[in-house]
Amino acid sequence: MKYLAALPAFIYPLVSLSAIVGIWFAAVRLFVIPDYLLPPPWQVFDLLVNGFVDGALWPHIGATLVETLGGYVVGSALGIGLGVLLAESKMFERFLLPLLTGLQAVPKVALGPIILVWCGYGVASKIVLVVLVCFFPLFINTINGLRRADEDLLDACRAFSASRAFLFLHVKLPSAASEIFGGLQIGISLALIGAVVGEFLSSQRGLGYLVSSASVNMSGATMVEGVLLLAVIGMCGAQMVRTLHRHVVFWESRETRTESRRRRGKMMVWEG
Amino acid sequence: MKYLAALPAFIYPLVSLSAIVGIWFAAVRLFVIPDYLLPPPWQVFDLLVNGFVDGALWPHIGATLVETLGGYVVGSALGIGLGVLLAESKMFERFLLPLLTGLQAVPKVALGPIILVWCGYGVASKIVLVVLVCFFPLFINTINGLRRADEDLLDACRAFSASRAFLFLHVKLPSAASEIFGGLQIGISLALIGAVVGEFLSSQRGLGYLVSSASVNMSGATMVEGVLLLAVIGMCGAQMVRTLHRHVVFWESRETRTESRRRRGKMMVWEG
Amino acid sequence: MTAANGRAVGGPVLEPVPVAFTAENVSVCYQTRKGAIEALRDINLDIMQGEFVAVLGPSGCGKSTLMKIAAGLIIPTSGRATLAGKPLDRPGRDVGVAFQKPNLLPWKSVFDNVMLPALTLGLPRAPAERRAMELLALVGLSAFSANYPAELSGGMQQRVGIARMLLHDPQLLLMDEPFAALDAMTRETLALELQRIWLGQRKSVLFITHSIQEAVFLADRVIVMSSRPGRVIDDVPITLARPRNTDTLSSAPFGDACRYLRGHFQ
Amino acid sequence: MTAANGRAVGGPVLEPVPVAFTAENVSVCYQTRKGAIEALRDINLDIMQGEFVAVLGPSGCGKSTLMKIAAGLIIPTSGRATLAGKPLDRPGRDVGVAFQKPNLLPWKSVFDNVMLPALTLGLPRAPAERRAMELLALVGLSAFSANYPAELSGGMQQRVGIARMLLHDPQLLLMDEPFAALDAMTRETLALELQRIWLGQRKSVLFITHSIQEAVFLADRVIVMSSRPGRVIDDVPITLARPRNTDTLSSAPFGDACRYLRGHFQ
Amino acid sequence: VTVGLSVYPSVADGGIWAVGDELGLWEKENLEVKVLTFQGAGVLVPQVASGNVTIGLPSPETILAAFAAGQTNLPIRFFYNVIPVNTMEFAVLADSQIHEVADLKNKKIGVGALTWGNIPSTRAVLKEAGLKAADYSIVPVGVLSSGFHALTAGEVDALNYNSGWHDILELSGTPLRRIKLPGVIGAMSANAFIAHAEALEKNPDLFIRFGRAFTAAEVACAANVRFCVEAFWRQHPEARPKEGDLPQAVQNAVEVVRRRLDRITLFPDGSPREPGAFDLLAIRRYVRQMALDGEFVSDNVPVDQLFTNRLVADFAKFDSGEIRTQARLAQ
Ligand SMILES: Nc1ncnc2c1ncn2[C@@H]1O[C@H](COP(=O)(O)OP(=O)(O)OP(=O)(O)O)[C@@H](O)[C@H]1O
Ligand SMILES: Nc1ncnc2c1ncn2[C@@H]1O[C@H](COP(=O)(O)OP(=O)(O)OP(=O)(O)O)[C@@H](O)[C@H]1O
Numbered sequence A, B: 001m002k003y004l005a006a007l008p009a010f011i012y013p014l015v016s017l018s019a020i021v022g023i024w025f026a027a028v029r030l031f032v033i034p035d036y037l038l039p040p041p042w043q044v045f046d047l048l049v050n051g052f053v054d055g056a057l058w059p060h061i062g063a064t065l066v067e068t069l070g071g072y073v074v075g076s077a078l079g080i081g082l083g084v085l086l087a088e089s090k091m092f093e094r095f096l097l098p099l100l101t102g103l104q105a106v107p108k109v110a111l112g113p114i115i116l117v118w119c120g121y122g123v124a125s126k127i128v129l130v131v132l133v134c135f136f137p138l139f140i141n142t143i144n145g146l147r148r149a150d151e152d153l154l155d156a157c158r159a160f161s162a163s164r165a166f167l168f169l170h171v172k173l174p175s176a177a178s179e180i181f182g183g184l185q186i187g188i189s190l191a192l193i194g195a196v197v198g199e200f201l202s203s204q205r206g207l208g209y210l211v212s213s214a215s216v217n218m219s220g221a222t223m224v225e226g227v228l229l230l231a232v233i234g235m236c237g238a239q240m241v242r243t244l245h246r247h248v249v250f251w252e253s254r255e256t257r258t259e260s261r262r263r264r265g266k267m268m269v270w271e272g
Numbered sequence C, D: 001m002t003a004a005n006g007r008a009v010g011g012p013v014l015e016p017v018p019v020a021f022t023a024e025n026v027s028v029c030y031q032t033r034k035g036a037i038e039a040l041r042d043i044n045l046d047i048m049q050g051e052f053v054a055v056l057g058p059s060g061c062g063k064s065t066l067m068k069i070a071a072g073l074i075i076p077t078s079g080r081a082t083l084a085g086k087p088l089d090r091p092g093r094d095v096g097v098a099f100q101k102p103n104l105l106p107w108k109s110v111f112d113n114v115m116l117p118a119l120t121l122g123l124p125r126a127p128a129e130r131r132a133m134e135l136l137a138l139v140g141l142s143a144f145s146a147n148y149p150a151e152l153s154g155g156m157q158q159r160v161g162i163a164r165m166l167l168h169d170p171q172l173l174l175m176d177e178p179f180a181a182l183d184a185m186t187r188e189t190l191a192l193e194l195q196r197i198w199l200g201q202r203k204s205v206l207f208i209t210h211s212i213q214e215a216v217f218l219a220d221r222v223i224v225m226s227s228r229p230g231r232v233i234d235d236v237p238i239t240l241a242r243p244r245n246t247d248t249l250s251s252a253p254f255g256d257a258c259r260y261l262r263g264h265f266q
Numbered sequence E: 001v002t003v004g005l006s007v008y009p010s011v012a013d014g015g016i017w018a019v020g021d022e023l024g025l026w027e028k029e030n031l032e033v034k035v036l037t038f039q040g041a042g043v044l045v046p047q048v049a050s051g052n053v054t055i056g057l058p059s060p061e062t063i064l065a066a067f068a069a070g071q072t073n074l075p076i077r078f079f080y081n082v083i084p085v086n087t088m089e090f091a092v093l094a095d096s097q098i099h100e101v102a103d104l105k106n107k108k109i110g111v112g113a114l115t116w117g118n119i120p121s122t123r124a125v126l127k128e129a130g131l132k133a134a135d136y137s138i139v140p141v142g143v144l145s146s147g148f149h150a151l152t153a154g155e156v157d158a159l160n161y162n163s164g165w166h167d168i169l170e171l172s173g174t175p176l177r178r179i180k181l182p183g184v185i186g187a188m189s190a191n192a193f194i195a196h197a198e199a200l201e202k203n204p205d206l207f208i209r210f211g212r213a214f215t216a217a218e219v220a221c222a223a224n225v226r227f228c229v230e231a232f233w234r235q236h237p238e239a240r241p242k243e244g245d246l247p248q249a250v251q252n253a254v255e256v257v258r259r260r261l262d263r264i265t266l267f268p269d270g271s272p273r274e275p276g277a278f279d280l281l282a283i284r285r286y287v288r289q290m291a292l293d294g295e296f297v298s299d300n301v302p303v304d305q306l307f308t309n310r311l312v313a314d315f316a317k318f319d320s321g322e323i324r325t326q327a328r329l330a331q
């Protein structure tokens, strides 16, 4: 336990990643799975190395990153913003919430043609898609989080004539922070998916383009390559959000610590 | 205010829905939007009425509902279940969390063909897709919620020798309940989208099939019809989750109420 | 009962002393899932400008509810409450409140928690900061100004709440068992400090406590409330000379007043 | 100091009285973002079986920390704590705790909160329910058994915490300022009840309080702690006859003990 | 100009665009060509109709169906017949008992997705062969790999892809038997270039130049198929096979392209087709047949308006010999 705990955090996912590659390796070897269903790992590895060395992968990665990040930022901002409006105003909630929920249930792919006509087939339309998919988790978690602010704390501030803006900024927002970060984490995966779906609809570049054109060209290895890259981008993004979460919402992980030992560490014996 | 507040809740979305239909009507009339982009509302209305009267719509609605609900239930259960495991065990978290995050960032549509191969062309493959998309919001919100349980409350129970199971069931789970419901609400939209994307990939029935075959046939009215039905299903689902949320997590909406007037009601004058 | 205290019961009013807070036939019913709880019934109470009123009453009789009415946080179910003559439809700006629970913001340091009224009321920053440091010294927490509330003991948190209440130098102080979690010495020190502040600036105070001695030691008048639903069952003027000190505690009138009040609780 | 109380200071030990709780050179340092806070330094303390020990000390001196060590919730930074002779590596099953904050579960009714130890310890349901109703009657909350904690006043919540502590009839009671939010009368009633229970079943008690009178009235021994970092600076045996009652309060030895202890806080 | 495809380019059909780039055929006509892929005709056609995309390459079935259903306000025209044959066909394993369309009774037919535009035609063909709707089932099996898997694993009895895809499967080592679609429907042509009706009216020259360059690229491709394949892979490195028997893979790709080019540039008897020309009669017959079989709502389609052979004469006005030489020299 103690030694394990001392390892840097990035070791663990690597271990489980290796396990998966191992299973994959074994599966390809043992069951003679045809290439076009599941290519062997070394093929994909070769492909990745070559792609990075000759630079052919960078434009795809870049395009997907730009779309994802652009849409993520805008979509999250919109989700949080509208969440704030709706949580603060009963009227907004009554009129808008059901509509937004309905809109969210509409598959973005069905809206594709309209989005393409309105936003063109360039980066803009993909960003719009990403915005649409990231929006909802942020929106719901923001409303939900803001609503959970402790009434007693709010009252304490109200007693000092706190304005609505003050209550919002200094009480509700910090109370909701953790839940908003949860939304940001969900959003990052959805943003990537949104970008890829956008690239499926129309594109010349991007990992989504790579994957779907590989599927038409029956290049299983390229498909897996694209999928892997997407997974890695998603993991990095999620890890960044998690780290930020821990630092920003420092007051919620207040496990009491005494100097020499951490309480929870010891307790495990008993809890486990 | 007072009179408005007395109206039943379902009136508000209807009002805003009417507003949207109004704008749609006006847009079609004023800007001469071509049918294939946005058909006029009366066409869609006719189609809906006919579809319900001659019963042609029911199988589609039924298929999508079955896939959505089946996948939603399984996906949410999995998300909550794995969330519990990861929140309770540091080891699980370290090894699994990054992988699950990575998996989540993989567009389900890219996995579509593989899922088809593994799960066949029937309902199963759509349910698998729905499971995959619902999983993540539940998973993240569950972990996040469980982690936020008040350490002092946990300590109070520990002092009475509460077992780990007791702490989980009676303290952590109730603390996380609100956030889990948030995840359920996000999940319901994603489940519908998952079902529809699954139907895009392969199916003979369902609203997704309706929409995509309409898109191929450039039948704008049928497309809008499908999209509308999806939106309505999504709204009903979300409303149900919301109602459940309010009833289950009763202790978090404890606005103090005095008999004749609600405090917040009055305060609005000052806060607004 | 002295003219200085602004009470004008029975005698002719020479100079109308303004009231800080009044409650007229105030009743409060809470709605719960298990039916209504009648917390206060027909409360009538005036606090004059510069008057120090203590409230005693059994647990659950509605003292905190009364204080929340004065703080503008609860609107009575029936009856009327006013602050400095104006109907109480929002929290007053010149009011300081110390709650029964500390109610500190967990994401703000002790210092920032004390600074809260400066932010909400838009006071100039520099003098407020100086005053916050002074108040933290007063309550013995200078060393903890950068710590977070969760790192404090219960009594320390309560003291932060007291410092916060005083930051904007309010005219009316509402204190809900402010010294309950404090040890005897700190309690005495703070009681004397409170008296000093009150004497110096003639603030109005509504002071809820469970300690009869504390009530008698500090107050001009002690209100006694019945158990739920809370009604005012006695209103006892305390005419001990000011400033009161440790000698007061052993004086005969002090003992008499305490004994008289204790009679209500036996 | 009587043999019945199990103290064997100075005299020859006739019969070894088992210890309920010991602390040997216990120190606790809390880690915060602003550096370490030394809460307890080299605490040595024994509580014998059947002994009632009260702890007095200034706010923030580490009393609650000491209690959490006895409750098995904090592991000391250095030193050793034992419960009934066994090292304290987990909360004891025969221990009842009343915290400084009520710490009730907001999603459980008052009754279910009191029933909590029955659930965690797996006690038979029917007798536990009967006892829960008795204890709610004891603390005067029978009418509120179906209400939720948020619908109670501060003092009522504290009383629920006391009832919860007693449900499983534990041998060692750890009480952190249990009566702080209570009015004088309720406080006296509960103190007498506590004494009755203690006399009847000879429980061991660690009782943290800010009231010198309460400490002297209830305890066999009063421990006095210094301000932070908390050390034991006095250990005063109280030899007043049992059962003590309202007459005890006016007896000379009672007054003497109080006066002696007050000396530590001036 | 922006060209929108409705299917991702594969080595079979994508080489033409790459060759056009590499030999400077677009430049020669003073064109700048950007190729985009859209997901199906449903996404693509509105792009052309709204002017976002200059030229689209959908298959005509769905557009005809839309017109037959009264959707007569789509402002688009077909101006270049890219695939003048019906490339859709059935394929079964070589050892299968299925020899003609009628044998598909009580069988499972795999298609890419049920939304594919060719399915109405398939149903019509089956109907003409005497099969009722209840006599067969059409199951979606996805594209390429997953469909091949379904066929070889016996999950479906026949595939209904285009012949190019069947070539790929065949060349990957699975012997197949092809069953061509018979009759009027088999004679229908496939993907063709569309443009906005007004643009075509106002600026026919642009489309003539485009058609000419495209034809030249096709000629160049046919003249040096190997180059055509390599050019495609240069442009789409992700599509280049990287594993297994590489020379064999190249050979296979060349074969796939050659078969396809033969199919679209030559008549079945081997004589050359006129590039881009529509057989309006065949289209009219197709529409009538589809309406008869109940797949189209009516046969009320303005075929003569919708398809135009007006520019066709100009598409071949270039020196094909020079292009061939240029192509043969290219690497
Ligand atoms: N969770 C914690 N993290 C960091 N420091 C803490 C924590 N809990 C207590 N402390 C510090 O330890 C010291 C002792 O705290 P403790 O709560 O034991 O005091 P106490 O004697 O119970 O005080 P009070 O009478 O005010 O309740 C205080 O200085 C406090 O700042
Ligand atoms: N938010 C609430 N919802 C429902 N009932 C409440 C609420 N707050 C208080 N009550 C009820 O109102 C009554 C008075 O409560 P209040 O807190 O005013 O008492 P108190 O005099 O301050 O008691 P204590 O001395 O114990 O703090 C109690 O019986 C309590 O049950």
Ligand SMILES: [Mg+2]
Pocket (backbone or CB within 6 Å): C063, C064, C065, C100, C176, D153, D154, D155
């Ligand atoms: Mg109170």
Ligand SMILES: [Mg+2]
Pocket (backbone or CB within 6 Å): C153, C154, C155, D063, D064, D065, D100, D176
């Ligand atoms: Mg304490």
